[in-house]
Amino acid sequence: MSPGSRATEPHNEATxxxxxxxxxxxxxxxxxxxTMRDIATETGVSRSTVSRILNDAPLSVPIAAGxxxxxxxxxxxxxxxxxxxxxxxxxxxxxxxxxxxxxxTDPFFAGAIEAVSVEAxxxxxxxxxxxxxxxxTEAYVLxxxxxxxxxxxILLLGDMGDQPRLLDDLRDARVPVVALWQGSELxxxxxxxxxxxxxxxxxxxxxxxxxxxxxxxxxxxLLGDIRERQAAYAExxxxxxxxxxxxxxxxxxxxxxxxxxxFRALMQQSPVPTAVVASTDVLALGVLRGAxxxxxxxxxxxxxxxxxxxxxxxxxxxxxxxxRMPMAEMAAAAIELAxxxxxxxDRDRSGVVEREFDPADHEHERPNPGNDVPETGRALVRLFRxxxxxxxxxxxxxxxxx
Amino acid sequence: MSPGSRATEPHNEATxxxxxxxxxxxxxxxxxxxTMRDIATETGVSRSTVSRILNDAPLSVPIAAGxxxxxxxxxxxxxxxxxxxxxxxxxxxxxxxxxxxxxxTDPFFAGAIEAVSVEAxxxxxxxxxxxxxxxxTEAYVLxxxxxxxxxxxILLLGDMGDQPRLLDDLRDARVPVVALWQGSELxxxxxxxxxxxxxxxxxxxxxxxxxxxxxxxxxxxLLGDIRERQAAYAExxxxxxxxxxxxxxxxxxxxxxxxxxxFRALMQQSPVPTAVVASTDVLALGVLRGAxxxxxxxxxxxxxxxxxxxxxxxxxxxxxxxxRMPMAEMAAAAIELAxxxxxxxDRDRSGVVEREFDPADHEHERPNPGNDVPETGRALVRLFRxxxxxxxxxxxxxxxxx
DNA sequence: CTGAAAGCGCTAACAC
DNA sequence: GTGTTAGCGCTTTCAG
Numbered sequence: 001m002s003p004g005s006r007a008t009e010p011h012n013e014a015t016x017x018x019x020x021x022x023x024x025x026x027x028x029x030x031x032x033x034x035t036m037r038d039i040a041t042e043t044g045v046s047r048s049t050v051s052r053i054l055n056d057a058p059l060s061v062p063i064a065a066g067x068x069x070x071x072x073x074x075x076x077x078x079x080x081x082x083x084x085x086x087x088x089x090x091x092x093x094x095x096x097x098x099x100x101x102x103x104x105t106d107p108f109f110a111g112a113i114e115a116v117s118v119e120a121x122x123x124x125x126x127x128x129x130x131x132x133x134x135x136x137t138e139a140y141v142l143x144x145x146x147x148x149x150x151x152x153x154i155l156l157l158g159d160m161g162d163q164p165r166l167l168d169d170l171r172d173a174r175v176p177v178v179a180l181w182q183g184s185e186l187x188x189x190x191x192x193x194x195x196x197x198x199x200x201x202x203x204x205x206x207x208x209x210x211x212x213x214x215x216x217x218x219x220x221x222l223l224g225d226i227r228e229r230q231a232a233y234a235e236x237x238x239x240x241x242x243x244x245x246x247x248x249x250x251x252x253x254x255x256x257x258x259x260x261x262x263f264r265a266l267m268q269q270s271p272v273p274t275a276v277v278a279s280t281d282v283l284a285l286g287v288l289r290g291a292x293x294x295x296x297x298x299x300x301x302x303x304x305x306x307x308x309x310x311x312x313x314x315x316x317x318x319x320x321x322x323x324r325m326p327m328a329e330m331a332a333a334a335i336e337l338a339x340x341x342x343x344x345x346d347r348d349r350s351g352v353v354e355r356e357f358d359p360a361d362h363e364h365e366r367p368n369p370g371n372d373v374p375e376t377g378r379a380l381v382r383l384f385r386x387x388x389x390x391x392x393x394x395x396x397x398x399x400x401x402x
Numbered sequence: 403m404s405p406g407s408r409a410t411e412p413h414n415e416a417t418x419x420x421x422x423x424x425x426x427x428x429x430x431x432x433x434x435x436x437t438m439r440d441i442a443t444e445t446g447v448s449r450s451t452v453s454r455i456l457n458d459a460p461l462s463v464p465i466a467a468g469x470x471x472x473x474x475x476x477x478x479x480x481x482x483x484x485x486x487x488x489x490x491x492x493x494x495x496x497x498x499x500x501x502x503x504x505x506x507t508d509p510f511f512a513g514a515i516e517a518v519s520v521e522a523x524x525x526x527x528x529x530x531x532x533x534x535x536x537x538x539t540e541a542y543v544l545x546x547x548x549x550x551x552x553x554x555x556i557l558l559l560g561d562m563g564d565q566p567r568l569l570d571d572l573r574d575a576r577v578p579v580v581a582l583w584q585g586s587e588l589x590x591x592x593x594x595x596x597x598x599x600x601x602x603x604x605x606x607x608x609x610x611x612x613x614x615x616x617x618x619x620x621x622x623x624l625l626g627d628i629r630e631r632q633a634a635y636a637e638x639x640x641x642x643x644x645x646x647x648x649x650x651x652x653x654x655x656x657x658x659x660x661x662x663x664x665f666r667a668l669m670q671q672s673p674v675p676t677a678v679v680a681s682t683d684v685l686a687l688g689v690l691r692g693a694x695x696x697x698x699x700x701x702x703x704x705x706x707x708x709x710x711x712x713x714x715x716x717x718x719x720x721x722x723x724x725x726r727m728p729m730a731e732m733a734a735a736a737i738e739l740a741x742x743x744x745x746x747x748d749r750d751r752s753g754v755v756e757r758e759f760d761p762a763d764h765e766h767e768r769p770n771p772g773n774d775v776p777e778t779g780r781a782l783v784r785l786f787r788x789x790x791x792x793x794x795x796x797x798x799x800x801x802x803x804x
Numbered sequence: 805c806t807g808a809a810a811g812c813g814c815t816a817a818c819a820c
Numbered sequence: 821g822t823g824t825t826a827g828c829g830c831t832t833t834c835a836g
Contacts, residue, residue, distance in 0.1 A: 033576060035812095036813065036814065037813075037814095045822075046822065046824080047813090047823090048814095048816080048822075048823065048824080048825095049822055049823075051815060051816090052815095055815085057816095062821065063822085082813085082814075085487055085490045085491045085496070085813080086813035087814060088487045089485075089491055089828050090813090090814060090815055090828050091815095091828070092815090096530070104506075104515055104516045105713060107507075110506050113531070114506045114533065117506070117533060127530065127532075128528050128529065128530050129519060129528070129529045129530075129531045130529075256714075257717060289717065289719055292694075292719050293719060311507060312658075312714075315688075315691065317694050317695060437829060438830065439829075439830095447806075448806065448808075449829090450806075450830095450831080450832075451805090451806060453830065453831060453832085454806090454831090454832095457831085459831095459832095464805060466805060484829085484830075485829050487829080487830095488829035488831090489829085489831085491812050491814095491829080491830080492811085492812050492829090492831055493812070493831090494830090494831090805836105806836085807834105807835085807836080808833105808834090808836095809833090809834090809835100810834105811832095812829105812830090815826100815828090816827100817824105818824085818825085819823085820821100820822085820823080820824095
């Protein structure tokens with residue numbers, strides 16, 4: 001198990017593909033994998049020729065049809081697979097994309113990872129997952145993954161603003177780093193984010209149109225997003241209603257339990273709010289639970305709007321009105337920033353039919369022109385506009401007006 | 403970006419750590435990383451010596467204190483990082499652990515991934531994530547990850563019984579493969595799973611003790627788990643009550659929406675059940691919602707028990723009584739089966755204080771002796787016994803007795 | 805105590 | 821058309 005131990009193993013040259021069992025009787029694993037050298041020896045050509053053939057090398061270099069056929073045949077029936085490690089060592093991309101996420105358990109980020117994973121796969125990339133969460137020494141992530149440069153690029157999922165050391169080290173990364181749903185301003189790191197201002201504004205406009213005036217806010221998800229969504233709330237309130245009622249902003253951590261706590265706090269205010277905008281669905285679900293438990297009827301007595309449209313949102317009682325963003329497009333945009341457009345270089349050796357890159361995948365993209373978050377200085381930020389999904393948790397205010 | 407392009411880059415020998423910008427103005431990335439050769443040149447020794455020193459080589463091989471100091475100093479202030487690709491090429495482990503999961507979006511598997519990720523990190527491993535879900539060509543996972551042998555081992559999270567091609571290919575994998583929460587029988591693949599029978603039995607005993615007799619079952623999560631938990635339900639019912647009332651088993655897919663559908667179907671039965679055992683919390687949550695929406699009071703009119711103890715379970719209304727398994731221990735067991743016990747080989751170069759392997763991490767392990775699933779033939783199966791968590795969704799049956 | 809040399813598997817310039 | 825050579829960064833005998 002120690003590094004290098006394999007080098008001293010008996011080689012088993014002759015058998016090639018003979019199946020073998022590991023010491024402890026595990027029936028998995030085969031003999032030494034077939035290399036180019038094996039194929040070269042077997043077919044009586046040189047390694048370079050094999051390489052050229054197996055890689056559809058610059059087609060300008062002609063290869064004898066017979067040689068090509070023999071080599072391909074040999075490769076096929078010895079089950080040849082190129083060693084990506086050797087390729088990577090020569091400078092080829094590792095086809096690995098690092099993803100640092102703070103909490104996989106947050107339903108929003110679970111969805112985010114899935115979106116990123118799907119988009120990565122379209123580009124033949126795999127995701128290497130790290131979570132900053134639950135690890136005392138955040139910087140450790142880097143030692144194993146960034147500085148180790150096994151990845152072609154790094155994606156930061158969620159706000160890492162409270163992990164200064166991570167961000168510091170990231171600045172020194174040797175590969176591109178892109179932030180996704182990174183609420184806070186990150187100098188020098190290109191970012192893809194949802195237009196929080198627009199999302200909150202549409203939520204509040206919706207409520208105002210329903211006659212609500214006493215609209216409260218529950219903030220969560222530390223740092224960046226809280227700031228942006230909260231600021232957007234204040235801004236929209238000022239603009240539409242002239243002020244933010246005191247005590248109408250509750251800040252808690254991003255769990256349903258805390259959403260419930262925030263709800264209770266809100267119910268203490270007078271006048272009591274008729275609507276709540278939550279900065280995440282997770283919090284909104286907490287508000288809903290609080291209402292259910294305390295007998296406040298939603299939406300009759302209280303309207304609730306969330307943000308994110310997590311799967312649970314359409315399933316709560318009542319179904320949550322929320323703000324949805326184009327997850328797939330955002331993931332695609334981030335990946336493109338990190339590693340470039342999709343491509344199909346390697347031929348498919350597994351018999352799987354590859355889907356070609358479809359430009360339609362990208363035409364839903366709608367960066368918000370002229371909205372490049374001025375205060376972040378030189379960072380490139382692509383903002384995507386979310387849309388309001390109206391479900392059952394919002395309703396006209398009982399007494400129209402205040 | 404093209405393979406080999408790096409080789410022709412200007413070397414920038416002198417500056418070593420000087421920051422530079424990439425062509426497109428991205429401020430991330432540095433000059434060529436420091437290699438052993440650089441350090442060798444700088445300190446005037448050979449690469450082998452550098453290697454020995456930097457790896458605390460067989461301490462039997464003495465190194466001049468002066469040389470060692472110089473080399474270490476050079477390595478430190480040029481910020482040397484070993485190239486894991488080069489090491490791996492020589493046979494060192496890649497420290498990458500593949501995880502194939504069918505649906506990250508399922509809260510149970512989100513938690514599972516987190517558990518695996520945490521345990522992997524204790525062993526200095528990173529997780530490469532693949533999902534079988536939402537990908538037409540399941541076998542593709544292999545092309546990028548198995549046959550590519552970038553991982554030292556593969557973990558299968560969840561039941562892949564319906565992906566025959568994947569399992570087939572897996573049999574040929576060159577690295578150890580271990581199944582986690584893989585309900586169905588998998589010849590030849592070592593598995594770690596929860597003792598479904600024991601979990602369901604404790605749920606049913608609990609209900610029976612509360613006076614319930616009309617206990618229904620909602621099954622989900624295809625294949626393996628459904629079979630095991632459903633079979634356990636039938637078995638326990640027969641043993642404790644003598645029979646399974648007809649129509650009391652509802653099989654749906656594993657979503658809250660389907661849980662609700664199953665609930666409605668159950669309410670059509672006569673006599674109507676007084677309790678429901680759901681094969682997952684996700685389904686149980688659906689049952690709870692159905693009850694809420696249709697005005698059936700839980701637990702007064704209907705007791706509900708789930709399985710998995712996902713985070714939401716303690717937060718539902720009412721809080722869900724459920725079956726919890728030792729996630730961390732199970733993840734650890736699977737990883738151990740795959741790559742062996744935790745170890746600390748490499749010295750820490752990042753200034754982070756490493757935590758030593760703590761044997762206490764493993765003493766909660768309680769494989770179920772003598773319960774090694776006879777019918778699976780020769781596969782090694784480690785079963786972990788779950789425990790019942792009683793919360794608010796279960797209550798004494800209204801009319802004691804039938 | 806240290807260095808030279810070979811080689812992991814693959815690729816690419818440069819012959820012939 | 822195909823082979824030779826060199827080398828990616830690191831480890832590891834084997835000789836000094």
